Amino acid sequence: MxxxxxxxxxxxxxxxxxxxxxxxxxxxxxxxxxxxxxxxxxxxxxxxxxxxxxxxxxxxxxxxxxxxxxxxxxxxxxxxxxxxxxxxxxxxxxxxxxxxxxxxxxxxxxxxxxxxxxxxxxxxxxxxxxxxxxxxxxxxxxxxxxxxxxxxxxxxxxxxxxxxxxxxxxxxxxxxxxxxxxxxxxxxxxxxxxxxxxxxxxxxxxxxxxxxxxxxxxxxxxxxxxxxxxxxxxxxxxxxxxxxxxxxxxxxxxxxxxxxxxxxxxxxxxxxxxxxxxxxxxxxxxxxxxxxxxxxxxxxxxxxxxxxxxxxxxxxxxxxxxxxxxxxxxDHRELAPDREGNEHPAIIGEGNVEFRNVSFSYDGKTNVLKNISFTVKKGETVALVGHTGSGKTSIINVLMRFYPLQDGEILIDGKPLTSFENNELRAKVGLVLQDPFLYTGTIASNIRLYDQAISDDRIKRAASFVRADGFIERLSHGYETKVTERGATFSSGQRQLLSFARTMVREPAILILDEATASVDTETEEAIQEALERMKQGRTTIAIAHRLSTIKDADQILVLHQGEIVERGTHDELIAKKGLYQKMYVLQKGDEQGEALLS
Structure with a gap:
């Protein structure tokens, strides 16, 4: 600091x-x-x-x-x-x-x-x-x-x-x-x-x-x-x-x-x-x-x-x-983590992800992750749920290598995370955050992020893929519409759709969704659920969700509590266990069906 x-x-x-x-x-x-x-x-x-x-x-x-x-x-x-x-x-x-x-x-x-x-x-x-x-x-x-x-x-x-x-x-x-x-x-x-x-x-x-x-x-x-x-x-x-x-x-x-x-x-x-x-x-x-x-x-x-x-x-x-x-x-040496070793840098292919006994602390004293282990393969979706502070976002942070890992190991395609260069990691891992950040410029430049190798046609295809083309084409200047600081003139749902397009235009092998639909209204959420399903096809997907209804079809759901995985399984399996996940689901659903499940 x-x-x-x-x-x-x-x-x-x-x-x-x-x-x-x-x-x-x-x-x-x-x-x-x-x-x-x-x-x-x-x-x-x-x-x-x-x-x-x-x-x-x-x-x-x-x-x-x-x-x-x-x-x-x-x-x-x-x-x-x-x-x-x-x-x-x-x-x-x-x-x-x-x-x-x-x-x-x-x-x-x-x-x-x-x-x-x-x-x-x-x-x-x-x-x-x-x-x-x-x-x-x-x-x-x-x-x-x-x-x-x-x-x-x-x-x-x-x-x-x-x-x-x-x-x-x-x-x-x-x-x-x-x-x-x-x-x-x-x-x-x-x-x-x-x-x-x-x-x-x-x-x-x-x-x-x-x-x-x-x-x-x-x-x-x-x-x-x-x-x-x-x-x-x-x-x-x-x-x-x-x-x-x-x-x-x-x-x-x-x-x-x-x-x-x-x-x-x-x-x-x-x-x-x-x-x-x-x-x-x-x-x-x-x-x-x-x-x-x-x-x-x-x-x-x-x-x-x-x-x-x-x-x-x-x-x-x-x-x-x-x-x-x-x-x-x-001269400050608190540098972002990078590839380690002198071997030839690894390349992400299938995008299979494995966590092995991962523990992590931000301050070096208190672990926010404790012995986290799970595997997610290409085409599968793993959902992370839990109360605030349970460690969901920390899992994403160490996978994206925003922070150095202290204990355990993360593997991508069977190779240690430390064997990949940052350029490879950022190019093959797509991240959609809860609070999308837009830069001053145009809609096209925000999707392209100034990567001139991305053509206008690819931008339009990505926007169409995530159902963002509808509101973009209704704007007077279309994809050349000016974006003010942080996209203040757009709704939260529109900003999120643009961040979806920004991620998908790079066709990542691994997709990370950090509360991706939290800022989207119900009508817009229904419109992009189909796009989300298509985004997951053929990709390794890790999704953080507060709305449990959005991850019911996940291949595996990990329930975190105080940095530990306390439950894992499909939606139906976790409901049957009548543990923490079921209580969270019932509290969110709040109807007669939920009450029946709780009883």
């Missing part, structure tokens, strides 16, 4: 996260080399400007010597350098940001792919809103790191190196004095990183909780409105929102104290140092005004990139926190 309560990363862990982020740049070496080359050229052009002004002041303005041709060349050179810096700076910034967007695009695909490989046990325990927050909000913060922060840091660091080189060219002694600024600025950055990481981790945590609460509220809006829980939900949402606001305020206070104000104090001290130095020097020897101008100009240019980096340090810290959360999700 991924917890929203993420601990603050240590300095070492932050460096590891940063190195991992930079490793994504390795795929774009060529473009980055060109961008760096352009950056060096643009930086050089910007740094030469003050030197040209210094030459003009000391060599021509001070001695009042104004040769037209030389001054024209100096002016033209200054203008060309400025225009060159602007043009090249645009292209290098464009390249950096293009690479940055490509990196974030790759990162989002990686994290989404990692989530898809996780097992259902992970999703059982992790709020959907928190996952959405990591895939969207956290990767968006990382995007700002690449697009805004790193480009600014790289550009300004190179610019600062160039400034110090120019300072050493003008006056070595004063340049050495100015080097004292570097450890002060570095110390300021370290203090900021130490405290800001705590605030941004808190903000990210609260944002995940907000997304989780929003997702939960939207999914359960009907219940909220029915039970008039709007005020309570607003109050709870407001409480989390207030916590997010307070975390943001702490971060803003830190930014206001340690970013530009602190750097401005350092810049004033540095200016005082330079003016004092030249003032003292002027008492003993002449000071060139051009040198003073150039130093003050470089000093101003020195602190502007420092300010830019400090202002973006908050984005950097937020991105590191977000990246830590994203990488934690990507």
């Amino acid at each position: 991924i917890d929203h309560k993420d601990r603050v990363l240590s300095s070492k862990e932050q460096r590891t996260v940063f190195k991992r982020l930079l490793s994504y740049a390795a795929h774009y070496k060529g473009q980055l080399m060109v961008a760096f080359l352009l950056l060096f050229i643009a930086t050089g052009a910007q740094l030469l400007g003050p030197i040209i002004v210094k030459i003009f002041i000391d060599d021509y303005l001070t001695p009042r010597y104004f040769p037209t041709d030389v001054l024209f060349l100096l002016g033209a050179g200054y203008l060309v350098l400025h225009l060159t810096a602007v043009i090249i700076d645009y292209y290098q910034l464009f390249l950096f940001q293009k690479v940055a967007l490509s990196i974030v695009q790759r990162l989002r695909i990686d994290v989404f792919s990692s989530v898809q490989r996780l097992g259902l046990s992970f999703f059982d325990q992790t709020p959907a809103g928190g996952l959405v927050s990591r895939i969207t909000n956290d990767t968006e913060s990382i995007k700002e790191l690449y697009v805004t922060v790193l480009a600014t840091f790289v550009q300004n660091i190179i610019f600062l190196i160039g400034i110090f080189a120019a300072m050493f060219y003008l006056n070595v002694t004063l340049a050495i004095y100015c080097l004292v600024l570097l450890p002060l600025i570095f110390a300021l950055m370290q203090v900021y990183r130490k405290y800001s990481s705590r605030f941004y981790a808190d903000m990210s945590e609260k944002l995940s909780l907000l997304n989780g609460r929003i997702n939960e509220s939207i999914q359960g809006m009907a219940i909220i409105q029915m039970f008039r829980q709007e005020r309570r939900m607003r109050k709870e949402f407001s409480a989390i929102n207030d916590e997010h606001f307070l975390a943001g305020m702490k971060s803003m206070k830190l930014d206001g104290l340690l970013l530009r104000p602190a750097v401005d104090v350092l810049s004033i001290l540095a200016l005082m140092l330079i003016l004092s130095y030249f003032g003292i020097m002027s008492m003993d020897t002449a000071v060139e005004i051009g040198v003073v101008y150039a130093f003050v100009n470089y000093l101003d240019r020195f602190f502007e990139p420092v300010n830019q980096m400090m202002m973006r340090l908050s984005m950097f810290q937020q991105a590191i926190v977000s990246a830590g959360r994203v990488f934690k999700l990507m």
Whole structure:
């Protein structure tokens, strides 16, 4: 389980996260080399400007010597350098940001792919809103790191190196004095990183909780409105929102104290140092005004990139926190079960299924299945019945290999379940759930599920087979009718019919029906019972049913209670036993015939 309560990363862990982020740049070496080359050229052009002004002041303005041709060349050179810096700076910034967007695009695909490989046990325990927050909000913060922060840091660091080189060219002694600024600025950055990481981790945590609460509220809006829980939900949402606001305020206070104000104090001290130095020097020897101008100009240019980096340090810290959360999700190893061993993968043929002494636990402590054994062959139907929590759905979950099996063995065609690849298992085992899930798109795309190998004719045949073609063809756009999120514009029966068609279009060898008719009205149920019988023909069928009347013709009925099979047999055999099945049947039937059976 991924917890929203993420601990603050240590300095070492932050460096590891940063190195991992930079490793994504390795795929774009060529473009980055060109961008760096352009950056060096643009930086050089910007740094030469003050030197040209210094030459003009000391060599021509001070001695009042104004040769037209030389001054024209100096002016033209200054203008060309400025225009060159602007043009090249645009292209290098464009390249950096293009690479940055490509990196974030790759990162989002990686994290989404990692989530898809996780097992259902992970999703059982992790709020959907928190996952959405990591895939969207956290990767968006990382995007700002690449697009805004790193480009600014790289550009300004190179610019600062160039400034110090120019300072050493003008006056070595004063340049050495100015080097004292570097450890002060570095110390300021370290203090900021130490405290800001705590605030941004808190903000990210609260944002995940907000997304989780929003997702939960939207999914359960009907219940909220029915039970008039709007005020309570607003109050709870407001409480989390207030916590997010307070975390943001702490971060803003830190930014206001340690970013530009602190750097401005350092810049004033540095200016005082330079003016004092030249003032003292002027008492003993002449000071060139051009040198003073150039130093003050470089000093101003020195602190502007420092300010830019400090202002973006908050984005950097937020991105590191977000990246830590994203990488934690990507590194989570609660993967979906897959084929084991190096032997040639098995192929499902007949579809015979056998459970041998299967026991299973979701939490590793309490078994929800205990020594389950049964066999169902091609063309046969086994029905699973029992009260809620008896283990019916768990049998389906381990057969579909949604969860790893702890004890016992499941065989398909006499071969262990672990010998089949997931692709083979998903292609040959059809599953119809009680609550059908439809995706945004069209009716055709929901039946096809974007498998282009499935033709339109196969879609229509599948829909006709399950009796879904009647209502589809009455729609104005037929199979191209738009489907909204979760198929909200269709009735529960229509959604179930579409899920039937989606399963049958793949012609599975094994058919699993998990309360497949529970969401279907009586009239629709009667219409699809014939289709269900045809679906079962020539297939291994395992059906979970609450309506016992729908499985009276099953070849074998397994009655489960607290994870164990307590009765098995045909409908008539189980009625004759007068056990748990008979009581369930009588309670459902609730008529004179049922009372007679009970007596």
